[in-house]
Amino acid sequence: MSLKSMSAATHIPVLLNETIEALVVQPGGRYIDCTLGGGGHAAAILERSSPGGQLLGIDADPEAIKIAETRLEAYKDSTLLINENFANLQAICLKYDFLPVHGILFDLGLSSLQLNSNSRGFSFQHDTPLDMRFSPSQEVTAADIINTFSENELAQLIKVYGEEGYSRQIAHHILRERPIKTALHLARVIEQTIGSRRGKIHPATRTFQALRIAVNRELEHLEAALKQAINLLGCEGRLVVISYHSLEDRIVKQLMKQESRGCICLPNTPVCVCGHTACLRLVNKKVITPASTEVQLNPRSRSAKLRAAERITTQEEYYQTTELDIKAGGWRRPALLRKLQVTFSSLQSN
Ligand SMILES: C[S@@+](CC[C@H](N)C(=O)[O-])C[C@H]1O[C@@H](n2cnc3c(N)ncnc32)[C@H](O)[C@@H]1O
Numbered sequence: 001m002s003l004k005s006m007s008a009a010t011h012i013p014v015l016l017n018e019t020i021e022a023l024v025v026q027p028g029g030r031y032i033d034c035t036l037g038g039g040g041h042a043a044a045i046l047e048r049s050s051p052g053g054q055l056l057g058i059d060a061d062p063e064a065i066k067i068a069e070t071r072l073e074a075y076k077d078s079t080l081l082i083n084e085n086f087a088n089l090q091a092i093c094l095k096y097d098f099l100p101v102h103g104i105l106f107d108l109g110l111s112s113l114q115l116n117s118n119s120r121g122f123s124f125q126h127d128t129p130l131d132m133r134f135s136p137s138q139e140v141t142a143a144d145i146i147n148t149f150s151e152n153e154l155a156q157l158i159k160v161y162g163e164e165g166y167s168r169q170i171a172h173h174i175l176r177e178r179p180i181k182t183a184l185h186l187a188r189v190i191e192q193t194i195g196s197r198r199g200k201i202h203p204a205t206r207t208f209q210a211l212r213i214a215v216n217r218e219l220e221h222l223e224a225a226l227k228q229a230i231n232l233l234g235c236e237g238r239l240v241v242i243s244y245h246s247l248e249d250r251i252v253k254q255l256m257k258q259e260s261r262g263c264i265c266l267p268n269t270p271v272c273v274c275g276h277t278a279c280l281r282l283v284n285k286k287v288i289t290p291a292s293t294e295v296q297l298n299p300r301s302r303s304a305k306l307r308a309a310e311r312i313t314t315q316e317e318y319y320q321t322t323e324l325d326i327k328a329g330g331w332r333r334p335a336l337l338r339k340l341q342v343t344f345s346s347l348q349s350n
Helices: 003-009 016-023 040-049 062-071 073-078 086-095 142-148 151-162 167-177 183-194 205-215 218-232 246-259 292-297 299-303 315-319 323-328 333-349
Strands: 030-033 054-059 079-083 101-107 233-243 280-282 305-311
Touching: 016 040, 016 101, 016 233, 016 305, 030 040, 040 054, 040 062, 040 073, 040 101, 054 062, 054 073, 054 086, 062 073, 062 079, 073 079, 086 218, 101 218, 142 151, 142 205, 151 167, 151 205, 167 183, 183 205, 205 218, 218 233, 218 246, 233 246, 246 280, 246 305, 292 299
Parallel strands: 030 054, 030 101, 054 079, 101 233
Antiparallel strands: 233 305, 280 305
16 A cells, blocks of 8 residues: 555654654653544654653544554553543643643644544545534534524634635525535535635635634634643643644744743833743744655645744742732643642632
8 A cells, every 4th residue: 555545544644753853752751642643643752752651642532542542552551542622631631640741742633534534524525414523522513503603604714714715705605505414515515606626725625624623613722722731841841733724823833932932011111011931942943844755645744834842941930829920821830830729728628
């Protein structure tokens, strides 16, 4: 089987060597893979961190957890695989006492296994129900959105999350065609609206991206999880994020940039009033993208962008609780610790 045809059946990890290098994986290290998927990156992390390495793998999709369990069988004593949303990262780590860690990876989006599944509705090439949920425990499906949103709401969603220039026309046509129950039906409606070819991408690509982001609240969860991830890293721990579209990448870039700066007061503020301190160092000033050879072998990797940052705060500063830190971000580690203390003392007094 060629690598190209393999990518349809399995998931080929993207930017694998670059990820391992950016995470500085070392024997005995403790790592979190927040997007376990088929376990490709996780297997490489476990291999490099052996002997003594530990990996916490998280995925919202129970099928991904099952596949990764089989793939990582050889490392079962060093892995903890959890079927959860990474938006709950901090709670998971506290529950399993898995902190601080040497590195945290997010390889965003969906895996080839999900894309090629004939029951999930992620691909416009399959006649499958319009579902698009990462987890069956989520309530809202893509069909719910397509068949209940107003024309204006749909147009906005497709414009903002899909960065689609023809959002109004597509929304208008969707309303005329409702009910739309399958991915193929929706793809046809979009093709009829804006034509069948648009450069290299399928005309439905942007609308499908918008729906997937909305169904899984992807941007919200990403932002929340990145903030928690920073707090879980030990000193010099690495945060590595691979994103696949500009909306995700913007969130990663802005947060890393902000947290690698000291004062974040507005320009021209005469004296610093924010009290913000840097807690990250950018590892790669320029984003890392796959080489053309990787894109040829795995076309799915073509839009990947890897950003990495290192936690720089010392362990001592890390555990200090100051009012300034709480005001500055509200989510910095001291603030989280304060919250936990409060919760704990109220539990004890009950
Ligand atoms: C690109 S795949 C990861 C592939 C993996 N790195 C590998 O090498 O096999 C992304 C995975 O992240 C999961 N995912 C996306 N958003 C998530 C979230 N908010 N919480 C947990 N898992 C999520 C998806 O279910 C999918 O399995």
